[in-house]
Amino acid sequence: MRPVTKTDSPFSLSAYLARRKKIVEEALEEYLPGEDMFPQEIVRAFRYSVFAGGKRLRPILCMAAAEAVGGTSDAVMPAACAVELLHTYSLIHDDLPAMDDDDFRRGRPSCHRAFGEAVAILAGDALLTESFRLMAEAAAPSGRVVRVIREVADAAGWRGMVGGQVVDLDCGKTGMNPDTLHYIHTHKTAALIAASVRAGAILAGARTRELSMLTVYGNAVGLAFQIADDILDAGTDQRTSTGDTQESRKRITYPGLYGIASSKAQAEKLAGEAAGALKSFDTKAEPLRMIARFIVERED
Secondary structure (H helix, E strand, C coil), X not given: CCCCCCCCCCCCHHHHHHHHHHHHHHHHHXXXXXXXXXXXXXXXXXXXXXXXXXXXXXXXXXXXXHHHCCCCXXXXXXXXXXXXXXXXXXXXXXXXXXXXXXXEECCEECHHHHHCHHHHHHHHHHHHHHHHHHHCCCCCCHHHHHHHHHHXXXXXXXXXXXXHHXXXXXXXXXXXXXXXXXXXXXXXXXXXXXXXXXXXXXXXXXCHHHHHHHXXXXXXXXXXXXXXXXXXXXXXXXXXXXXXXXXXXXXXXXXXXXXXXXHHHHHHHHHHHHHHCCCCCCHHHHHHHHHHHHHHHCCC
């Protein structure tokens, strides 16, 4: 490894995220079939959603966690891309009329608007199953791979994302309260983010204490990410309307329950907890530390 000298540039998170995003997207292109693959309609549909944009935060966290414990990003790339496919599946299904009923995703028509509801459901199903097939290809001992598959399944299924979505759908009946809000955010969003961190660490052979600290980190940044999203969404509602939209009425959010100032304070607190969990790690964990700060400071 080239020794660090005083002439070296300081670590740039924006450059790091841009490089890692490019690597992830190149890997996704390699792993997924081309649009000419039969049956073309389903392939086009799930590629449409996978390559619709996004920060690729979950796979980047997976790779960064692996490197923080001495592993390599190449070895965990299949698992990193797998969590991105799983995340994309959840977005396709969340947008459906029976769920959140969103016609647009990242500035263009949602999958069901572009391809129809039936194909969108199947596109989500295809990505969900493909994610686990891809996860099984991680370059790690089989015991670690099986452990990661189980952990990610827990984070994605009724114990995690699915459970969070069900409670989110029911929040109009149960009412807005702190316990419901916490359950939705920790299960629907934070669970998969934490699992992404843990997956990279487990595949790279993290020791028990390292994994414990990275779990604290993952849980904290996962919840901070969703609170930051809520704050950004609240700002968008205020700029575009009176806030009395169908979306703002039906969603349970931190600003809706606690207000903007308290929500920002909670996100900051969680970012501090995440950084504090990495105190015993060396400079290899610097990307994780800076991502925790980025999550609460981002503007989109």
